[in-house]
Amino acid sequence: MLKLQHTFTDILPADPSSENVPRQVLGAGYSYVEPKGMIAPSMIIYSQEMVEELSLDPAYCLSDEFCQIMAGNKLAEGSTPYAMCYGGHQFGNWAGQLGDGRAINLGECVTTLGSHQNLQLKGAGPTPYSRTADGLAVLRSSIREFLCSEAMYHLGVPTTRALALVLTGEEVWRDMMYDGNPSYEKGAVVCRVAPSFVRFGNFEILAARKDESLLKKTADYVLENYYPHLLNGENPYLALFKEVADKTCQMIVDWQRVGFVHGVMNTDNMSILGLTIDYGPYGWIDDYDPNWTPNTTDLPGKRYRFGNQPVITQWNLLKLANALYSIINDESALRDVIEQFRWQYNRMYQEMMKQKLGLYTTDDGDETLISDLEKLLVIHETDMTIFFRELAHVTSYSETDDCFEIIKPAFYIEDISKEYRIAFDTWFEKYLNRLKSERISQAERKVRMNGINPKYVLRNYMAQLAIDQADKGDYTILHELYEMLKQPYEEQVEFLQWYSKRPDWARKKIGCSMLSCSS
Ligand code: AMP
Ligand code: MG
Numbered sequence: 001m002l003k004l005q006h007t008f009t010d011i012l013p014a015d016p017s018s019e020n021v022p023r024q025v026l027g028a029g030y031s032y033v034e035p036k037g038m039i040a041p042s043m044i045i046y047s048q049e050m051v052e053e054l055s056l057d058p059a060y061c062l063s064d065e066f067c068q069i070m071a072g073n074k075l076a077e078g079s080t081p082y083a084m085c086y087g088g089h090q091f092g093n094w095a096g097q098l099g100d101g102r103a104i105n106l107g108e109c110v111t112t113l114g115s116h117q118n119l120q121l122k123g124a125g126p127t128p129y130s131r132t133a134d135g136l137a138v139l140r141s142s143i144r145e146f147l148c149s150e151a152m153y154h155l156g157v158p159t160t161r162a163l164a165l166v167l168t169g170e171e172v173w174r175d176m177m178y179d180g181n182p183s184y185e186k187g188a189v190v191c192r193v194a195p196s197f198v199r200f201g202n203f204e205i206l207a208a209r210k211d212e213s214l215l216k217k218t219a220d221y222v223l224e225n226y227y228p229h230l231l232n233g234e235n236p237y238l239a240l241f242k243e244v245a246d247k248t249c250q251m252i253v254d255w256q257r258v259g260f261v262h263g264v265m266n267t268d269n270m271s272i273l274g275l276t277i278d279y280g281p282y283g284w285i286d287d288y289d290p291n292w293t294p295n296t297t298d299l300p301g302k303r304y305r306f307g308n309q310p311v312i313t314q315w316n317l318l319k320l321a322n323a324l325y326s327i328i329n330d331e332s333a334l335r336d337v338i339e340q341f342r343w344q345y346n347r348m349y350q351e352m353m354k355q356k357l358g359l360y361t362t363d364d365g366d367e368t369l370i371s372d373l374e375k376l377l378v379i380h381e382t383d384m385t386i387f388f389r390e391l392a393h394v395t396s397y398s399e400t401d402d403c404f405e406i407i408k409p410a411f412y413i414e415d416i417s418k419e420y421r422i423a424f425d426t427w428f429e430k431y432l433n434r435l436k437s438e439r440i441s442q443a444e445r446k447v448r449m450n451g452i453n454p455k456y457v458l459r460n461y462m463a464q465l466a467i468d469q470a471d472k473g474d475y476t477i478l479h480e481l482y483e484m485l486k487q488p489y490e491e492q493v494e495f496l497q498w499y500s501k502r503p504d505w506a507r508k509k510i511g512c513s514m515l516s517c518s519s
Contacts, residue, residue, distance in 0.1 A: 001060060002069060002076040004107030007116065008196075009082055011221050013214065015128065022131050024097055027211065029202070029218060030082040035072025035104050036125025036135070038189070040169025043067045044475055045482060047150055050163045050193060055112040061164075070164040070191050072104065072124035079107040083127035084197065087205030088268025089319050091303060097205055098268045099129025102137060105197065116225075119163065120197055123189045136172045140467045140511070141519030142188035143478060145279040147466065149192070151458045151485035152276055157254040158247065159276040160194040177296065178516050186471065194275055198222055200320045201268035207323035216327050222272055237328045242337050245317050247274025249341060252313050253348045257356065258454055259285030259384045261306045263295035264517060267319050281515035283460050286502040287381035287412055288374075294460065297517045310345050317341060355452050356388050357431070358445040361438055369434060372427055380420055381412035383501045388453035392446045394428075396435035403428040412501060454488040455499055460513065461506035462498060 012029035020033050051061050060066055068074040075081065083100035104124045108116040122145065123137025142165055152159040168187040175182035206215040223236055230239040251274045255262065262269070263281040271277045283294025290307025298304050304312060321334040328334060353370045354360070377387065387410035394403050404424060438445065458481065466477040484495040506512035
């Protein structure tokens with residue numbers, strides 16, 4: 001049985017109105033709202049690891065009751081569902097009130113270890129924050145969220161999780177590419193899990209409305225429940241901001257490490273716990289390209305391109321700083337944190353890239369070695385995942401010719417120019433030299449490199465294959481990918497077919513290289 005409880009709604013004020021119509025909600029952190037209920041829900045997949053972490057009975061998860069709860073047709077014991085009020089900056093502009101337009105929080109599950117995990121249904125029906133939209137989600141985007149959030153967890157990237165994915169038995173009207181060609185698609189609900197779903201935008205909306213009292217209450221709630229170690233310091237709100245910046249920095253370094261592009265880094269999609277949240281038109285880097293964005297809605301300025309994610313993070317932190325300003329009251333300290341972020345990110349990024357290269361000692365030339373490699377990787381399309389994974393086969397006593405052969409499987413084109421080959425050989429000469437000053441054994445380096453350079457990531461075309469098949473009612477690929485992505489750093493020879501470059505057919509296919517915000 002699933003039992004839930006509440007801290008967010010126990011502490012923060014509720015919207016006094018229970019009318020489920022789109023409107024501005026003032027003076028409240030959330031509105032009570034019930035999931036609409038679905039016609040014929042059926043369980044597609046659930047996360048066994050999440051079931052275990054939530055201390056749920058595995059047998060119970062096979063029951064119809066569990067499926068009904070995951071679809072919003074039935075409420076778990078103790079659940080008083082609600083939608084949160086938040087705002088946000090979208091694509092650089094203040095968008096006013098947004099809120100959980102299609103997410104309904106069921107309550108918190110307390111695990112046997114005592115941690116609180118919020119369960120939230122995405123796509124379970126409209127809320128007062130739905131604006132002109134329907135509060136629903138389609139199967140394709142729900143598969144993408146389920147698979148990717150679990151994959152990110154197993155990659156060691158801070159993220160919200162997924163408990164279950166349910167088919168609703170209902171159809172949803174969507175214009176997938178925003179090009180005037182809408183159609184009916186299968187509806188689905190994902191149950192997401194996180195200690196908290198509070199976003200930067202929860203604070204921004206209160207600051208915009210000059211509701212200082214609720215702003216303070218919300219910050220106190222976050223501090224007491226998620227950052228209690230900061231409560232006794234001189235300025236806990238400033239310390240909170242600093243720690244949010246630190247956690248977010250770590251998250252972005254991890255994104256760059258595994259080649260993840262979020263696609264919609266609006267401030268309403270930034271978690272106050274530094275978790276990857278809101279899996280929409282995200283994508284994974286196939287060929288290493290800092291200019292790539294999977295999100296067609298973002299094509300004009302490519303604001304959220306791979307290489308721009310750290311810059312945008314700093315911009316988003318600035319928005320959070322503005323929102324918290326009235327309770328922190330220390331402009332120069334806030335500026336310091338924002339300014340420091342850049343240095344801190346650069347330091348951590350360099351350290352992370354060194355580890356991707358298997359370098360653990362210090363050398364003055366490391367920064368140049370890394371930036372030279374980054375330049376090389378973009379000249380000829382080079383698969384990021386395969387390049388770094390194969391690099392672990394290089395040893396300090398390899399010949400430069402051997403090195404090139406080792407990483408050759410990462411190139412998308414066979415025809416490598418002479419100049420490029422020479423440039424790469426020069427890089428390898430420096431790299432081999434550098435390896436000679438390392439102290440650990442080759443075997444140990446390989447283990448360490450393989451521990452942070454994944455063998456398997458959720459390439460866009462892979463998710464799309466799972467989606468195309470699932471649309472026909474077959475979930476074989478979905479289950480296969482889910483199993484494989486649980487151990488992304490292991491060799492897993494049974495999944496070797498997925499350790500390959502993006503196939504050519506996926507280069508320009510919708511869903512593989514092009515995604516819109518429509519979901
Ligand atoms: P996103 O781009 O997914 O982060 O969504 C931005 C805002 O739009 C959030 O407030 C969402 O809750 C809301 N939203 C997105 N899709 C829908 C939908 N189908 N129905 C209601 N609200 C939605
Ligand atoms: Mg969002």
